[in-house]
Amino acid sequence: MTIWTRSSTAQGTWIGTLALSGLLIAAAAAFVDLNSSSCPFDAITVEPGNSIQTAVDFAGEGAVFCLKKGVHRAQAVRPKAGQGVLREGSTVLNGSRLLDGFKREDRFWVANSQLQRLPEYGECLPSAPTCDRPQAVFIDDKPLTKVLSKDALATNEVYIDYAGDRIYLADDPTNHKVEATVASFAFESSASDVSIGNLTIEKYGSPAQRGAVHAREGTRWTIEDCVVRLNSGAGISVGTGTRVHNCNIHHNGQIGIEGNGQDIRIERNRIWSNNTFGFDPAWQAGGAKIAESDGVTFRGNHVHDNNGFGLWCDIECRNVAYEENLVENNRYIGIFHEISFNAIIRKNVVRYNGSANRGWFWDADIAVAASQDVEVTGNTVTVAPGACGIMLIDQGRRNDEGGQYKTRDNTVRANEMTFEGAICAGGVSDTKPEDENFTIIRDGNNRFDGNTYRVRGASKPPRFVWGQDVTDWNGFRGKGLEQSGRVVLSDK
Numbered sequence: 124m125t126i127w128t129r130s131s132t133a134q135g136t137w138i139g140t141l142a143l144s145g146l147l148i149a150a151a152a153a154f155v156d157l158n159s160s161s162c163p164f165d166a167i168t169v170e171p172g173n174s175i176q177t178a179v180d181f182a183g184e185g186a187v188f189c190l191k192k193g194v195h196r197a198q199a200v201r202p203k204a205g206q207g208v209l210r211e212g213s214t215v216l217n218g219s220r221l222l223d224g225f226k227r228e229d230r231f232w233v234a235n236s237q238l239q240r241l242p243e244y245g246e247c248l249p250s251a252p253t254c255d256r257p258q259a260v261f262i263d264d265k266p267l268t269k270v271l272s273k274d275a276l277a278t279n280e281v282y283i284d285y286a287g288d289r290i291y292l293a294d295d296p297t298n299h300k301v302e303a304t305v306a307s308f309a310f311e312s313s314a315s316d317v318s319i320g321n322l323t324i325e326k327y328g329s330p331a332q333r334g335a336v337h338a339r340e341g342t343r344w345t346i347e348d349c350v351v352r353l354n355s356g357a358g359i360s361v362g363t364g365t366r367v368h369n370c371n372i373h374h375n376g377q378i379g380i381e382g383n384g385q386d387i388r389i390e391r392n393r394i395w396s397n398n399t400f401g402f403d404p405a406w407q408a409g410g411a412k413i414a415e416s417d418g419v420t421f422r423g424n425h426v427h428d429n430n431g432f433g434l435w436c437d438i439e440c441r442n443v444a445y446e447e448n449l450v451e452n453n454r455y456i457g458i459f460h461e462i463s464f465n466a467i468i469r470k471n472v473v474r475y476n477g478s479a480n481r482g483w484f485w486d487a488d489i490a491v492a493a494s495q496d497v498e499v500t501g502n503t504v505t506v507a508p509g510a511c512g513i514m515l516i517d518q519g520r521r522n523d524e525g526g527q528y529k530t531r532d533n534t535v536r537a538n539e540m541t542f543e544g545a546i547c548a549g550g551v552s553d554t555k556p557e558d559e560n561f562t563i564i565r566d567g568n569n570r571f572d573g574n575t576y577r578v579r580g581a582s583k584p585p586r587f588v589w590g591q592d593v594t595d596w597n598g599f600r601g602k603g604l605e606q607s608g609r610v611v612l613s614d615k
Contacts, residue, residue: 161211161212162189162191162211163187163189163209165187166187166188166189166209167182167186167187167188167189168188168189168190168191168211169188169189169190169191169195170191170193171190171191171193171194171195171196172195172196174198175188175190175195175198175200175208176198176199176200176201179200179201179202179203179206182206183203184203184204184205184206185203185204185205185206186203186205186206186207187206187207187208187209188206188207188208188209189209189210189211190208190209190210190211190214190216190322191211191212191214192210192211192212192213192214193213193214193215194215194217195214195215195216195217196217196218196219196220197217197218197219197220197305197306198216198218198306198309199218199306199307199308199309199311200309200310200311201310201311201312201314202310202312202314202317203312203314204314204315204316204317205314205315205316205317206314206317206318207317207318207319207320208310208317208318208319208320208322209318209319209320209321209322210320210321210322210323213323214321214322214323215322215323215324215325216309216322216323216324216325217302217325217326218304218305218306218307218308218309218325218326218327218328218335218354219259219261219302219303219304219305219306219326220302220303220305221300221301221302222234222236222260222290222296222301222302222303223301225292225296225297225301230293231273231276231291231292231293232291232292232293232294232295232296233289233290233291233292234289234290234301235288235289236288236289236290236303237288238258238283238285238288238290238303238304238305239258240256240258240285241256241257241258241307241328241330242330243255243256244330244331244332245331245332245356245377245402245406245407246402246403246405246406247400247401247402247403248401248402248403250401251268251400251401251402252271253268253269253270253271253400254376254377254400254401254402255331255402256269256283257304257307257328257329257330257331257355257356257376258283258303258304258328258355259303259304259326259328259353259355259376260281260283260290260292260301260302260303260304261300261301261302261303261326261353262292262294262296262299262300262301263299263300264300264353265279266353266374266376266399267279267280267281267292268280268281269281269282269283270282273291276291276292276293277293278293278294279293279294280292280293290303302326304326304327304328304355305328306327306328307327307328307329307330307333308327308329308333308334308335308336308337309324309327309335309336310324310335310336310337310338311336311337311340312340312341313340313341314341315341315342315343315364316342316343316344317338317341317343317344317345318344318345318347319336319344319345319346319347319349320345320346320347320348320349321347321348321349322349322350323349323350323351323352324336324349324350324351324352324354324358325350325351325352325353325354326353326354327354327355328354328355329354329355329356329357329376330355330356331356331357331376331377331402331407332356332357332360332377332381332407333356333357333360334354334356334357334358334359334360334361334380334381334382335351335354335356335357335358335359335375336349336351336358336359336360337360338359338360338361338362338365338382339360339361339362339382339383339384340362341362341365342362342363342364343363343364343365343366344361344362344364344365344366345365345366345368346359346365346366346367346368346370347366347367347368347369347370348368348369348370349370349371350370350371350372351370351371351372351373351375351379352371352372352373352374352375353374353375354375354376355375355376355377355400356375356376356377356378357375357377357378357379357380357381358372358373358375358378358379358380358397359372359379359380359381359382360380360381360382361380361381361382361383361384361387361389361413362382362383362384362387363384363385363386363387364384364385364386364387365382365384365387365388366388366390367380367388367389367390367392368388368390368391368392369390369391369392370392370393371392371393372392372393372394372395372397373393373394373395373396373397374396374397374399375397375398375399376398376399376400376402377397377398377400377402377407377408378397378398378402378407378408378409378410378411378412378431379394379395379397379409379410379411379429380392380394380410380411380412380413381407381411381412381413381414382413382414382416383413383414383415383416384416385416385417385418386417386418387413387416387418387419387420388419388420388422389411389419389420389421389422389424390420390421390422390423390424391422391423391424392424392425393424393425394410394411394424394425394426394427394429395410395425395426395427395428395429396427396428396429396430397409397410397429397430397431398429398430398431399430401430402431404430404431404432404454404455404479405455408429408430408431408432409429409430409431409432409433409435409453409454409455410426410429410431410432410433410434410435410450410453411424411426411433411434411435412432412435412436412437413435413436413437413440413443414436414437414438414439414440415438415439415440416436416439416440416441416443417440417441417442418441418442418443419436419440419442419443419444420443420444420446421434421443421444421445421446421448422444422446422447422448423446423447423448424448424449424450425448425449426448426449426450426451426453426457427449427450427451427452427453428451428452428453429453429454430454431453431454431455432453432455432456432457432459433450433451433453433455433456433457433458433459433473433476434448434450434457434458434459435456435458435459435460435461436459436460436461436463436466437459437461437462437463438461438462438463439462439463439464440460440463440464440466441463441464441465442464442465442466443460443463443465443466443467444466444467444469445458445460445466445467445468445469445471446467446469446470446471447470447471448471448472448473449471449472450471450472450473450474450476450488451472451473451474451475451476452474452475452476452478453476453477454476454477454478454479455476455477455479455481455485456476456477456485456486456487456488456489456490457473457474457476457477457487457488457489458471458473458488458489458490459489459490459492460490460491460492460494460497461490461492461493461494462492462493462494462520462522462528463494464494464495464496465495465496465497466491466494466496466497466498467497467498467500468489468491468497468498468499468500468502469498469499469500469501469502470501470502471489471502471503472502472503473488473489473502473503473504473505474488474503474504474505474506475488475505475506475507475510476488476507476510477507477510477511478507478510480509483551483553484511484514484516484547484551484588485516486509486510486511487510487511487512487513487514487547488504488505488506488510488511488512488513489502489504489512489513489514490513490514490515490516491514491515491516491530491533492515492516492517492518492520492530493516493517493518493520493528493529493530494528494530494533495528495529495530495531495532495533495567496532496533497533497534498533498534498536499513499533499534499535499536499538500534500535500536500537500538501537501538502538502539503538503539504538504539504540504541505540505541505543506540506541506542506543506544506547507543507544508543508544508545509544510544510547511547511548511586512538512540512542512546512547512548512576513535513538513540513548513574514547514548514549514550514551515530515533515535515549515550515551515564515569516530516550516551516552517529517530517550517551517552517553517554517560517563517564518552518553518554519552519554519558519559519560527559527560529560529563529567530550530552530560530563530564530567530569531563531567531568531569532567532568532569533550533567533569533570534569534570534572535570535571535572535574536570536571536572536573536574537573537574538574538575539574539575539577540574540575540576540577541577541578541579541613542576542577542578542579543579544583545583545584545585545586546576546578546585546586546587546596546610547585547586547588548571548574548576548586548587548588549571549586549587549588549589549599549604550564550569550571550588550589550590551564551588551589551590551591552564552590552591553591562590564589564590565589565590565602570604571599571604571605571608572604572605572606572607572608573605573607573608574605574608575608575609575610575611576596576608576609576610576611577610577611577612577613578610578611578612578613579613585610587599589602589604596610
């Protein structure tokens, strides 16, 4: 069987040798047309059922691969430097295999199937105790909820008996497509300058905090125009120099995008309905979370309906821009900058986030927590009843050196906030009087000014908070805040 071919017979005109120089690697990477629906001239083509990794190993650095249309099952690819992978037509990388041979046993449908039991990792919500097990089973593309025993099995659920190598269903699988994850990643390597485009990547058993596309250990990867869905952990893990553009990232078990590194750009993606497995969002779950990074840009993304945070940079993030995103209907905070440093949050539309009813001031659309040198400006925020608009939050969080992160030198200005319930905004601290951060909100050069607070109709009394004091509009202004701000009563 032919494993791979070149799409042109004029092979000698493409690359004279597979031992490419750096110049030729760059030229090959630039040659990839990620928007094409057919294989480009002289790309190496791989048919469904053949090994992509074999083609990658044989071709060497700088090669361009085109995956022929169809379903490429259980492929795990470690690309080399400068390689590009794209698709022809409707090409799917599917990390599962088909299951058949089900037999009826009492009230169950049972098939023999050996699934590797990977280490359990992550923190689950009490309602989802199996979230940290990356193996997944699907019926007609719908993931089944894993349960801890076969006696607990109900419709739309699966019990995996690892010791007995058996899978139990409550639903009759006859005449349905049943699949089980067998590969933990589609792409993973420490190579540089890898390009991945126009692929659908689905049903990989990626562990928590690891992506089906795992670029975290590589440099300068580009993932563009891809659909990344139904994977168990993260959809995409990013690293230094990663670009994620124009992708549709949804229904992944833990999170859409995660990672760390320098010079990361996440732009013009749709990131939605992630954390289907029920990980605890306060641990890490939802739309996108980057940590320990310098130079991160979230721009032009639509981030919505995630079971957790929308856009989140956490732990020593520096030089972060959240710009021109639409962030809506996420259960936790829409845009969250936590225990980090200088950032700009501007010109975003942020609305109806924080529906989880966490209490206190955590149900916010935009929050800056234990961070400094952040400017929040020019955002349009619509706040659901019971939630908060823009919040600064300090809890006396400690860093690895034993010092404390400071919520200081933050500016919130020229934002338009519309409240469908009572106004809730400001800066808050829950530290004790003896804590060095007790007065950091008041004395740390934090400012609110020039913001508009639009209230729709009659509502409960406002909550303007500053430090430990909850007050009204006049009390807020009396603390030197919002000297150019305004409250507007509106029915619109």
